[in-house]
Amino acid sequence: MTHSKPGLLIEKPGFLSLIQDAGRRGVMHLGLATGGAMDRHAWAWANYLLGNCFGAAALEITFGQVEFVSQLNASIAITGAKVTVTVNGASQPLWATLSLKAGDRVTLGAPRAGLRSYLAVAGGFSVAAGLGNSCATLYREKTGGLHRDGQPLKAGDLLPCEPQSQNPPLQRQVPVDWIPDYREALILDVIIGAQIERFPSRSLECFFTQPYTLSPQSDRMGARLNGPALEVFGERLISEGISLGAVQVPANGLPIILLNDRQTIGGYPKLGAVTPRSLDALAQRQPGSQLQFRPVALYEAQRREKAFLNFFNKTL
Amino acid sequence: MQWRYDISGIDTVTLHFGQRIDAALVTPIHRAAIALKSSLGPRLLDAVPSYTTLLLRYDVLQDDLASLMGQVSEVLNQLPDAIGEVDAESEIIEVPVFYHPSVGPDLKRLAQRSGFSVEEFIRRHSERLYQVFAIGFAPGFAYLGEVAEELSVPRLANPRAKVPAGTLGIADTQTALYPIVSPGGWNLIGRTPLVLFDQSRAQPSLLEAGQTVRFRPIAQDEYLELGGRLDDLPWGVEPGLDIQQGAPAKKQGEKL
Numbered sequence: 001m002t003h004s005k006p007g008l009l010i011e012k013p014g015f016l017s018l019i020q021d022a023g024r025r026g027v028m029h030l031g032l033a034t035g036g037a038m039d040r041h042a043w044a045w046a047n048y049l050l051g052n053c054f055g056a057a058a059l060e061i062t063f064g065q066v067e068f069v070s071q072l073n074a075s076i077a078i079t080g081a082k083v084t085v086t087v088n089g090a091s092q093p094l095w096a097t098l099s100l101k102a103g104d105r106v107t108l109g110a111p112r113a114g115l116r117s118y119l120a121v122a123g124g125f126s127v128a129a130g131l132g133n134s135c136a137t138l139y140r141e142k143t144g145g146l147h148r149d150g151q152p153l154k155a156g157d158l159l160p161c162e163p164q165s166q167n168p169p170l171q172r173q174v175p176v177d178w179i180p181d182y183r184e185a186l187i188l189d190v191i192i193g194a195q196i197e198r199f200p201s202r203s204l205e206c207f208f209t210q211p212y213t214l215s216p217q218s219d220r221m222g223a224r225l226n227g228p229a230l231e232v233f234g235e236r237l238i239s240e241g242i243s244l245g246a247v248q249v250p251a252n253g254l255p256i257i258l259l260n261d262r263q264t265i266g267g268y269p270k271l272g273a274v275t276p277r278s279l280d281a282l283a284q285r286q287p288g289s290q291l292q293f294r295p296v297a298l299y300e301a302q303r304r305e306k307a308f309l310n311f312f313n314k315t316l
Numbered sequence: 317m318q319w320r321y322d323i324s325g326i327d328t329v330t331l332h333f334g335q336r337i338d339a340a341l342v343t344p345i346h347r348a349a350i351a352l353k354s355s356l357g358p359r360l361l362d363a364v365p366s367y368t369t370l371l372l373r374y375d376v377l378q379d380d381l382a383s384l385m386g387q388v389s390e391v392l393n394q395l396p397d398a399i400g401e402v403d404a405e406s407e408i409i410e411v412p413v414f415y416h417p418s419v420g421p422d423l424k425r426l427a428q429r430s431g432f433s434v435e436e437f438i439r440r441h442s443e444r445l446y447q448v449f450a451i452g453f454a455p456g457f458a459y460l461g462e463v464a465e466e467l468s469v470p471r472l473a474n475p476r477a478k479v480p481a482g483t484l485g486i487a488d489t490q491t492a493l494y495p496i497v498s499p500g501g502w503n504l505i506g507r508t509p510l511v512l513f514d515q516s517r518a519q520p521s522l523l524e525a526g527q528t529v530r531f532r533p534i535a536q537d538e539y540l541e542l543g544g545r546l547d548d549l550p551w552g553v554e555p556g557l558d559i560q561q562g563a564p565a566k567k568q569g570e571k572l
Contacts, residue, residue: 028362194322241364241371243325265452273325
């Protein structure tokens with residue numbers, strides 16, 4: 001990594017800003033979390049608008065309030081949470097390509113809806129892939145990210161960019177109807193797992209009919225829920241590999257949805273797994289948001305996931 | 317080979333090879349993981365072995381469940397029924413350990429508890445071969461089993477806030493090395509100078525599930541020569557232990 005390359009110079013890093021891509025592959029057996037963008041929908045749109053490939057690294061900004069100066073002419077796109085974006089003080093659209101000139105100052109305000117913003121640059125950030133062929137930032141492990149130490153961005157960090165190509169990306173914008181409303185009531189799709197037999201039917205009925213709220217104790221490792229406690233038969237399990245979205249129920253009966261930065265193995269009983277498409281939507285819910293669950297067939301969930309991946313895998 | 321599977325998520329299945337923690341499952345699960353990786357190649361995004369299971373993550377754009385499981389069955393049904401036999405060809409990984417109260421603050425208490433001298437406790441801990449049952453908790457954190465019954469001890473009621481990298485511990489019937497600095501509730505008995513996890517290495521983790529490990533007791537001078545550290549111990553140093561000076565190493569068997 002060379003610092004002679006110009007890029008985006010971070011002046012205010014916000015509450016939590018992390019380099020994220022599609023996450024790691026092939027390293028879970030070493031105890032390494034997969035990481036990756038929490039809301040792949042907004043992340044994929046930011047790259048898509050700029051003509052970047054699906055897996056390109058972008059900046060995941062939680063709770064907004066970021067300020068940076070571009071050291072080069074560049075095209076960027078900001079998607080996700082509803083925040084005010086300004087360039088040199090002038091308000092700019094979200095979910096659209098923005099052209100920056102060297103010296104331009106960009107600010108993001110605090111979210112009015114949603115939680116996470118995604119900032120991509122045409123050509124992608126020049127961050128070397130590390131573990132699992134990914135540059136995902138894993139704070140708990142102190143691996144990955146801009147400096148390969150898992151640290152969030154701080155003031156003074158320079159995000160190096162590829163130089164602008166001869167043909168800058170076209171001005172593009174996501175149609176308004178396709179932009180999600182992150183304040184909408186959220187129903188999460190769950191693929192039922194084999195350990196569902198460990199839950200009494202009254203607990204299952206409760207899980208699929210009663211509302212839960214997202215606890216402020218949630219993070220990139222897990223979404224903790226408040227609501228009716230669930231009963232579980234039997235003891236803890238022998239630790240086994242944990243899937244993305246697994247709904248595990250610890251001794252206090254309050255479900256935890258395991259997310260991108262989850263531990264790789266664990267022994268709490270699991271009801272099933274929330275689908276990746278539902279996790280994308282969950283990633284934009286603020287603490288206190290109400291959630292409900294519904295079962296979905298594996299085939300149907302895979303059909304929706306494939307449609308999502310196939311859409312963004314096409315280049316414009 | 318006996319196995320069954322269940323669906324764990326949109327792109328994951330869990331293969332089950334047994335019902336309880338059993339050293340005899342380590343080799344078959346390890347072999348299954350290797351065979352599936354080599355046969356499925358990049359179609360398999362992850363294969364995560366644990367005590368009785370192997371979690372497989374696949375690419376939903378390339379495989380549906382039926383086609384994946386067809387191939388998995390084909391591969392696993394060709395594997396020998398090797399349950400119960402330790403893999404003779406598997407290489408033994410030797411891990412040098414400085415067993416000493418300065419780096420293992422629970423060593424004396426554990427020895428007293430089991431009724432052995434510290435030397436005898438060290439001998440009993442290091443005389444057997446351990447298998448890596450699972451990796452988890454932290455990058456490269458290996459759960460090794462099983463310790464002799466008389467050395468088994470419950471984990472600490474109050475976990476320590478900071479355990480230095482390389483520290484060796486015991487909890488219940490398992491023993492483990494902390495690859496990176498982390499909080500920890502295991503009883504600590506020593507420390508290795510080896511770097512257990514380094515993301516810049518081609519193989520970042522020294523240990524992987526299925527491997528066999530032997531601990532070799534070493535004296536303080538060898539520990540320091542091999543790059544071991546004594547300047548980062550959060551529990552302080554007992555009076556009378558001249559560890560900063562690199563005091564002449566005591567021979568194994570001498571009273572600690």
